[in-house]
Amino acid sequence: MRNTDEYPISTTEEREAVVATAGAAPEEDWVIVTRGLKREYDMGGEVVRALRGVDLAIRRNEYVAIMGPSGSGKSTLMNLIGCLDTPNDGEYWLNGQLVSAMSDDQLARVRNKEIGFVFQTFNLLPRATALHNVELPLVYAGVPGEERRRRAEEALERVQLGARMLHKPNELSGGQRQRVAIARALVNRPSILLADEPTGNLDSTTSEEIMKVFEELADQGQTVIMVTHEPDIAAHARRVIVLRDGVIASDDKRSAFTQKVGL
């Protein structure tokens, strides 16, 4: 594993400066900025405060892991970052847009353009070929057929699946399926790649393989955000945020994190 300090990641001071001014649009370099992000659920009359005010700043081309035990709010934070859910309070700026104020359909467009999802269970459409699965975000973006196909093929070649484009998910191994999902996430050239437990359903060899793909993408300049509960997976990222009880408990460089958890 390379030394973390080779990679340019934001400093605590820089992040605090960005988060400080409520309502101000962050500079272009900051792909994600949240200010006092809160999310509460009403569970049969009882209010569950899943996020209690999260201030988060992520710069372009950072490779960040979000960790935390179950109930820490990491899934809620992931859903908010992924624009699948809206906060009860606070701001969320994604790539210069205030998405916390957007309607459902505006959010759908933001998800399509700005976010590439990678899920624990891959979530490929079972009856569609790898190629068609990868084309799907482009279908919703209204990209015409020929260009769609070309771009989907490129994305699949990028994850070394050029030879298996016409296979259906059940004809592919777990690692291959996750690579199809990664190709699908990348095909629309999103601002962030958002991975939710991407190795949760994979054996350790395949997990390493997928982590290598993430590493390469980060090297190529892709912003990667990965939610995981496994410290050894989180240790692949260059910055690790730990959530606890709905707030950020720590936000460290990889070296500091690995030292803390004793990896």
Next chain:
Amino acid sequence: MSIRAGVTNLKEGVGIAFDAMRANKVRAALTVMGVAVGVFVVVAMSAAVHGINASVAKDLESAGPTSFYVYKRPISMMNACDGTDETCPWRRNPPLTVRESEAIGRLPTIEAVTAHSATGEKVRYKDRQLSQVGIDAYTANWTEVDGGDIYPGRSFTSQEAQAAARVIILNENASKALFGDSDPLDKLVDINGQPFQVIGIYHYTASFLGKPGSAQSGDSPTGIIPLETGRRHLQMSMRWVDFTVKPRSDVKQAEAIDDVTATLRAMRGLRPSQENNFAVTTQDRLLEVYNGFFGTFFVILIAISAVGVLVGGVGVVAIMMISVTERTREIGVRKALGATRWTILWQFLVEAVTLTGVGAATGFIIGAGITALIRALTPIPAEIPGSAIMAAILGSVVTGIVFGIVPAFRAARLDPVIALRYE
């Protein structure tokens, strides 16, 4: 949603629908069946009714568009007469006579008129016998109000008509049956023990209902003789004579009808307070009677097919609800990848319409097959009208949308976070 994105999503939706149908063949077949039954009934029956109407219209047209008919009683498809004066006030109407038709023929507004009566007889030539031949008996100038052709041969002359000559014009069907390929002209056929000379072959493709007032339906064996011949030699009753009246081409139909009515009333000595004791019937009125009859028929069929479509529609709701539930996760994924609520709604509506569309297509193919069978096996010249095709397409789309909208809304409203967690 731009038009291009809409079309792209349309293809996506149709593709998904076919995938879903392949995955659940039996379920899809049951769903499709209801719609198919509805469409098939509409198509086959409207083809039959359309065919009937077209040929009836053709029959009427052949007599000349402004021609009209005079009957002893008003025409109707359903006759509810039970012998009393209330249900059939025409019961005491005197029969129409040849003398009256001649008087009508002399009117300046009238080009031609023929008096007609009909019966059925056995006709024999050597060892061949037809047990039921429709005999239409006309006065001499019948060819002027009839749409048929006579070749080879000729019609009877007015001398022959007056002299009650035993001459007959056979239609193709009767001629074929009696003479096969040999020449029928000038041969003698036997009717009721009397020799009739064949003088012509009549060509006319009438509707299977036949011309108004004729004894037999269009294509069945028919013979045409002078009215006086029928009266004298075949003892034909003259109680049900009818007239076909053709006004001059420069005369309005209403004017001609007024003239005919006035002439008949005068000849019958009716006072102004008395009602007509005869009935003038125009082609429009005849068409109305036909249409009224088949209209009722049609309404019943529409009701049957509506039930079919309703059953299909309920099936669509069921299959779509299942489809939405089964694919909750997939909907979540699609939303995560950027599908808007409208896109999802559209996708599921397209799926529902594809289902009903396949049903309509199936029903249409079966309907077309039945139509071909009707045409081949019955005298009804069934033909699928363009409006039935439109109705089938439109009906299936509307059914798909109406019954697909609730499941589609459910899918569109799914919260992506919950949908993605769905097991």
